[in-house]
Amino acid sequence: MNYKISQRAAVLSPSLTLAIDSKAKQMKAEGQDVVGFGAGEPDFDTPQHIKDAAIKAINEGFTKYTPASGIPELRQAVADKFKRENGLTYKPSQVIISCGGKHSCYNVILATCQEGDEVIIPAPYWLSYPEMVKLASARPVIIETSDRTEFKITPDQLRAAITPRTRLFILNSPSNPTGSIYTPEEIKALGDICVEKGVLIMSDEIYEHLLYDGAVHKSVASFSAAHFEHTIIVHGFAKAWSMTGWRLGFCAAPEPIAKAIDAIQSHSTSNPTSFAQKGGVAALNGSQDHLPKWLAEFSKRRAYAFERLNGMPGVSCVNAKGAFYLFPNIAGTGLKSTEFCAKLLEQEKVAAVPGIAFGADDYIRLSYATSMANIEKGLDRIAKFCASLKR
Numbered sequence: 001m002n003y004k005i006s007q008r009a010a011v012l013s014p015s016l017t018l019a020i021d022s023k024a025k026q027m028k029a030e031g032q033d034v035v036g037f038g039a040g041e042p043d044f045d046t047p048q049h050i051k052d053a054a055i056k057a058i059n060e061g062f063t064k065y066t067p068a069s070g071i072p073e074l075r076q077a078v079a080d081k082f083k084r085e086n087g088l089t090y091k092p093s094q095v096i097i098s099c100g101g102k103h104s105c106y107n108v109i110l111a112t113c114q115e116g117d118e119v120i121i122p123a124p125y126w127l128s129y130p131e132m133v134k135l136a137s138a139r140p141v142i143i144e145t146s147d148r149t150e151f152k153i154t155p156d157q158l159r160a161a162i163t164p165r166t167r168l169f170i171l172n173s174p175s176n177p178t179g180s181i182y183t184p185e186e187i188k189a190l191g192d193i194c195v196e197k198g199v200l201i202m203s204d205e206i207y208e209h210l211l212y213d214g215a216v217h218k219s220v221a222s223f224s225a226a227h228f229e230h231t232i233i234v235h236g237f238a239k240a241w242s243m244t245g246w247r248l249g250f251c252a253a254p255e256p257i258a259k260a261i262d263a264i265q266s267h268s269t270s271n272p273t274s275f276a277q278k279g280g281v282a283a284l285n286g287s288q289d290h291l292p293k294w295l296a297e298f299s300k301r302r303a304y305a306f307e308r309l310n311g312m313p314g315v316s317c318v319n320a321k322g323a324f325y326l327f328p329n330i331a332g333t334g335l336k337s338t339e340f341c342a343k344l345l346e347q348e349k350v351a352a353v354p355g356i357a358f359g360a361d362d363y364i365r366l367s368y369a370t371s372m373a374n375i376e377k378g379l380d381r382i383a384k385f386c387a388s389l390k391r
Contacts, residue, residue, distance in 0.1 A: 008134065008135055013127075013357075015127060016127060016356075016357035020036075021036065021039045023351065024036040034345075034349045035378035035381065036350075036374075037350065037365075037367050037378055038365075039370075042239065042242040042244075042369045046279075047241065047283075047287070050283045051279065052282070054278055055275075057275035062274050063274055063275060066272075068262065068271050069095075069096045069097060070097025070098075071097070073277075073281050074250075074284075076092045082252060088221055088228065093255065094253055094254070095250060095251070096265065097277060098272060099249070099272045101234060101236030101238055102128060104235070104236065104249040105128065106128075106135070107264055108253070110136050111257055111260040113136040114137060115138065116138070119140055120143060122153045123142045123144050124355065124358040125142070125172070129172075130359075138167065141166070144359075147318045151318075155190060159193050162193070162199060168199065169190070170202045171187075171190065171204065172204040174207040174211065177358045177365040178325065179325045180318075181321045184216060188220070191227045200230055201220055201231045202234060204235075206234070207239055207323040208240075219233060233251060233253075234250075235249065236248065241283045242294075243283065246273070248279070248280050298324050298369070302324075304379075306326060309326065309382075313333075313389075314330065314386055315328050327355070327363050327364070330355075330363065330364055337364050338361075340354070347388075
C-alpha cells in the first residue's frame with residue numbers, strides 16, 4: 001500500500017527533546033546508568049492540595065464532559081490570577097482552558113495565522129513554535145541571537161523582520177531553552193513596535209514564576225490598552241506547579257480571538273480532563289508555599305552547574321535568570337550539537353538536547369530540574385568528555 005502523507009505532516013520535524021528523553025529512559029530500563037538533562041519538567045511532586053482536589057473530584061463523580069473551553073470556576077480563577085499577579089483585567093469569556101501550554105500555543109497560532117502569513121520567532125526558540133506555524137500553513141521567520149546578547153533580540157531586529165505579511169510575533173520570557181529574561185523596558189520596546197505595526201504578540205509566560213537574582217517578569221499586555229489588545233498570553237500549570245502530566249494549560253486573549261480558539265478546541269479536543277481542572281483551581285487559589293522552596297533548590301543547582309560548565313574546556317555559558325535550563329556554548333569543542341550529544345550519550349551515558357533543535361547548533365540545552373546528585377554526576381561526565389576531545 002502506498003500511503004500518502006499530507007504535506008503539513010511531511011514538513012514537520014519530530015520533537016528532539018521528547019526523543020532524547022525517551023531514549024534515555026529506554027537505556028535506563030535496560031540497566032544502563034544514564035544521567036538525563038533532557039526533560040523540561042520539575043523533579044518535584046505536584047503539591048498535595050492540588051492532588052487532593054483532583055482525587056476529591058474523581059470520588060465525587062466529576063468525570064464527565066465539561067464546557068469545551070473549561071469549567072467556569074477555573075476560567076474565573078485564571079482571570080483572578082491575571083488581575084492579582086499581573087494587573088490585567090480579563091473576563092472569564094476571554095480565558096480558554098486547554099490540554100496543556102503546548103495546546104494553548106497551537107490553538108493561538110491556528111486561530112490567528114493562515115497561508116501567506118509570517119510569524120516572527122527569535123532563536124533560540126522552543127522547538128515546537130516553528131512546527132506549529134507550519135501546521136497553520138504560515139511561514140516562520142527566524143531572528144538569530146547569541147549568548148553575546150543573552151539570547152535577546154533588539155527592537156531594530158524586530159522592526160527589520162516585519163513585513164506586510166507579518167501576523168504574529170512570538171515572545172517567550174523567561175525563555176525555554178536559554179533561561180534568558182527580557183527586562184520590562186525591553187519588553188515594552190518590542191511591544192511598542194508590534195502596536196505601531198499592527199502585529200499580534202503571542203506571549204508565552206509559562207515560566208513567569210521561576211525567576212532568580214532579582215529578575216522581574218512583566219507581561220507585555222500590561223503596558224497600555226493598545227498592548228493589551230495586541231497580546232495573547234499563553235500559560236499553563238506544568239512548570240510552577242509540577243503538573244506536566246496533567247496536561248492543563250490556559251490562554252487569555254481579546255474576545256474575538258478567544259471565541260475563535262473556543263471554536264477550534266470544540267472540534268479538536270473538546271474539554272481538558274474534568275478532574276484535572278479541579279486541580280487547576282486548587283493550584284491557582286490554594287497555597288503557593290511550595291514555590292520559594294523549589295526556587296531555592298533550583299537556584300542552588302543553577303549556580304553549581306553554571307560554575308562547572310564554565311570550567312570545562314571548549315565550553316562557555318551565560319547564566320540563566322529564569323526557567324530551569326542552561327544553554328552552554330560548545331563551539332570550542334569543535335563539535336556541532338547533534339554530534340556532541342550523540343557522542344556524549346554513547347560514551348558517558350549523559351542525555352542532553354542538541355541546540356539545533358532550538359535553532360542554535362553551537363549550543364546544547366541542559367535542564368537542572370533534576371537532583372543535585374544527578375547534576376554532579378552528569379557534569380563530572382561532561383567534563384570528562386570535553387577533556388577527551390581533540391581540538
